[in-house]
Amino acid sequence: MFVRLSSVRRYSLVCVVIGGIVAYTLTRWSFAEKPMVHIGEGLTANSSQFTLDGKPFRVLGGSVHYFRVPRAHWEDRLVKMKACGLNTLTTYVPWNLHEPERGRFDFQDHLDLEGYLSLAARLGLRVILRPGPYICAEWDLGGLPSWLLRDHNMKLRTTYPGFTKAVDSYLDQLLKRVVSHQHSKGGPIIAVQVENEYGSYAKDAEYMSFIKEALLSRGITELLLTSDNLDGLKLGGVHGALETINFQKLSPGGKNYLEEIQPQKPKMVMEYWTGWFDLWGGLHHLFPAEDMVAVVTEILKQGMSINLYMFHGGTNFGFLNGASAVGLAAPKAMVTSYGRVGEITI
Incomplete structure (x- = not known):
């Protein structure tokens, strides 16, 4: 009971803080469903603030895989994301599920990425796609x-x-399903990540x-990012991709370094971690709601874009949970539930 109440409280506080700030930005979206409307160029990073369709845009994102x-x-999960005032969905793409055997590809049913992208568009959510090929994500072999x-x-x-x-073989199959869902084609994808934490x-x-x-040779035309x-x-x-940062605690070093290597470019926290993953036999990690709200508030005050990793974690079905060997005598498996960051419980 204590953990559940803590999770609900965390969810409520984050929604209030982010929702209030979103109300004063030009990136606010109506809760009502509406199709994507494009009136200009895609997401650009040519100044200290992102622009989308020629207007200032702040990425207020959440990850749901x-x-x-x-x-x-x-x-249900994406509607709740939007109800929290977020405007952008981020998701990884798991190569090992889409090509479980060499040359056999699966994009059906729960792996229907195009269906997921279309749903995001119908709900008025933009998308940052993180196709890897390595995604980490505390997922089997990344x-x-x-x-x-x-x-x-x-x-x-x-x-x-x-x-x-x-x-190359994998991206041939994946990207031909993705290119038509880009902003330039009337779809929700406004940015694509190059690999992950390389x-x-x-x-x-x-x-x-x-x-x-x-990515470029297969038709990706939207803004490229690294993380x-x-x-x-x-x-x-x-070269040619905007660098973004991942962290849990805000430190001057990160923003200052981004400013040094990318002067007059937008600053974005691609993964704001609100906790940490759990290992079987270990302690359950929780990040106090008050601490999380304080960091998120400061990030937004500094004009940075943000992505909550995760907004909703979901489940590592079967034996697809990853393992950690960092600082351990032997690898230990992650728990089945994806509590990577003590995700917002909804």
């Missing part, structure tokens, strides 16, 4: 399919030919350029 939520509940490891020489997340060939790995200086070109924690920012960027 379609593959962690039964399809029957997609609309979303990379296990069959890659049959190549005993495999070098994941590099320009090793065995890896790039598999990535600065924390950074084994191949050519890799990020390869992924960026793989890293403060340490990873120094290694994870790629």
